[in-house]
Amino acid sequence: MPVVKADLQACQGYANCVVGATDYFDLDDDGIVVVLRTEVSETDRLRVTEAARSCPVSALVVEDV
Amino acid sequence: MSDATVIVGSSIGGVRTAQALRLEGYTGDIVLVGEETELPYDKPPLSKAVLAGTAEESSIRLLTRDEADAAGIRLLLGHRGTGVDIAGSMVELEGHGPVGFDNLVIATGASARPSPWGQRAGIHILRTLEDARRLRADLLSGGHLAVIGAGFIGAEAAATARSLGLDVTVIDPLPVPMSRIFNPEIGQWFGDLHRSKGISTIFGTGVESLEGEQGSFVLRLTNGKRINASVVLVGIGAIPNDGWLASSGLLVDNGVVLDEFCRAVDAPNVYAVGDVARWRHLTHAEDIRIEHWTNAVEQASCVAHNITHPGAPRAYTPTEYVWSDQHDWKIQVVGRVGGGSDYSVIGHPEVHGRFAALYTGDGTSLRGAAIVNWPKALVACRRGMAAGITVQELRDKLESQLDPQAAVAS
Numbered sequence: 001m002p003v004v005k006a007d008l009q010a011c012q013g014y015a016n017c018v019v020g021a022t023d024y025f026d027l028d029d030d031g032i033v034v035v036l037r038t039e040v041s042e043t044d045r046l047r048v049t050e051a052a053r054s055c056p057v058s059a060l061v062v063e064d065v
Numbered sequence: 066m067s068d069a070t071v072i073v074g075s076s077i078g079g080v081r082t083a084q085a086l087r088l089e090g091y092t093g094d095i096v097l098v099g100e101e102t103e104l105p106y107d108k109p110p111l112s113k114a115v116l117a118g119t120a121e122e123s124s125i126r127l128l129t130r131d132e133a134d135a136a137g138i139r140l141l142l143g144h145r146g147t148g149v150d151i152a153g154s155m156v157e158l159e160g161h162g163p164v165g166f167d168n169l170v171i172a173t174g175a176s177a178r179p180s181p182w183g184q185r186a187g188i189h190i191l192r193t194l195e196d197a198r199r200l201r202a203d204l205l206s207g208g209h210l211a212v213i214g215a216g217f218i219g220a221e222a223a224a225t226a227r228s229l230g231l232d233v234t235v236i237d238p239l240p241v242p243m244s245r246i247f248n249p250e251i252g253q254w255f256g257d258l259h260r261s262k263g264i265s266t267i268f269g270t271g272v273e274s275l276e277g278e279q280g281s282f283v284l285r286l287t288n289g290k291r292i293n294a295s296v297v298l299v300g301i302g303a304i305p306n307d308g309w310l311a312s313s314g315l316l317v318d319n320g321v322v323l324d325e326f327c328r329a330v331d332a333p334n335v336y337a338v339g340d341v342a343r344w345r346h347l348t349h350a351e352d353i354r355i356e357h358w359t360n361a362v363e364q365a366s367c368v369a370h371n372i373t374h375p376g377a378p379r380a381y382t383p384t385e386y387v388w389s390d391q392h393d394w395k396i397q398v399v400g401r402v403g404g405g406s407d408y409s410v411i412g413h414p415e416v417h418g419r420f421a422a423l424y425t426g427d428g429t430s431l432r433g434a435a436i437v438n439w440p441k442a443l444v445a446c447r448r449g450m451a452a453g454i455t456v457q458e459l460r461d462k463l464e465s466q467l468d469p470q471a472a473v474a475s
Binding site for chain 2: 012013014015016018019022026027028029030031046049050053054056
């Protein structure tokens with residue numbers, strides 16, 4: 001099953017991921033991404049991958065493990 | 066029968082279109098054409114981390130050769146698009162034979178408006194990686210940088226140059242910086258920010274002439290003053306790269322004119338994304354063109370969907386979003402702000418170190434927001450815009466967060 005990986009050092013809090021997949025991503029008080037669900041169902045793959053690719057600093061990837 | 070999509074333009078809009086096509090399951094050929102010989106790279110860091118030297122060039126690559134090969138994306142770099150033959154479904158390229166397409170995606174972006182004060186050594190624009198390398202090389206010699214134009218690019222580069230230890234003067238004909246985007250009260254705070262970091266600002270004044278050479282430029286201003294500078298950066302906006310389409314028969318009017326599905330109004334197998342695209346935004350009920358990173362990415366997704374689902378295309382109706390990093394301020398703008406909109410401000414830069422300006426068109430619903438250094442407000446505004454939140458609801462929510470004790474209690 002694909003999973004979301006986040007680079008917390010890279011995250012700059014732009015919140016594009018939150019808008020792209022609000023059920024998978026949030027920001028904490030410091031503006032760093034919080035991954036709400038790590039495992040991505042096949043039906044969500046396109047939507048969550050596009051949300052990850054909308055990160056301006058490439059802090060998120062959806063990978064098959 | 067094999068299908069081919071040719072994408073002309075290898076910056077963020079073009080690259081994301083190619084990637085999104087594969088994600089949508091597109092099995093045809095994908096050809097990504099780029100004018101520069103550089104591997105595709107990301108532009109926002111050029112005025113910040115790349116200019117400052119804190120990011121390696123390798124860190125801003127959008128697509129490597131290996132990634133392109135793995136995704137079945139054919140890179141055709143170093144060839145400028147010179148024309149499109151719509152009837153023959155061919156793109157003409159400089160230094161390469163014509164390339165046939167079933168679908169064409171125009172993603173040629175925009176160029177920096179050239180300096181009207183001459184173009185010679187020491188006078189810079191900032192749009193490409195090569196521009197950033199050249200400007201950085203000159204900044205490293207130190208001295209005094211004059212920035213003409215206090216928009217995002219000019220303001221970001223000014224902040225970066227200051228961080229490198231240069232003396233910096235920013236000049237803009239507008240009396241209040243950023244007032245094309247914000248109302249004057251907010252714009253004033255941006256001027257205060259730059260001055261507090263040691264940048265000289267000259268607003269409400271134009272540049273009449275720019276004489277001299279690198280190291281000893283003299284700028285004569287419309288108020289009669291003269292400014293000496295060793296290096297000059299001209300940041301006075303951008304022009305869409307649509308000139309190469311002049312003979313194509315496509316309707317071009319400050320960008321390629323598209324329908325609500327981002328298809329050329331006169332050629333349904335031709336699409337455009339990013340800075341060069343002027344499309345019909347149904348909820349705004351107007352044709353708009355947006356020069357922002359997030360728009361290019363979202364439009365790329367929409368176009369990839371529409372190419373792969375021709376029977377069920379999706380209208381493109383995004384909420385605008387743009388950010389700018391200047392000194393220690395993270396500025397984020399959602400939706401539509403400024404103009405004649407009513408607005409209210411929560412927080413204050415000097416008291417709270419953060420603020421959000423909420424804009425409304427009708428006095429009730431949120432039309433847009435400008436947020437500085439306040440991630441939770443950004444999320445609330447972006448989610449709220451999508452859900453149709455009222456300004457009052459958002460105010461109540463954000464004001465409770467501004468009080469540290471209330472925030473702890475929640």
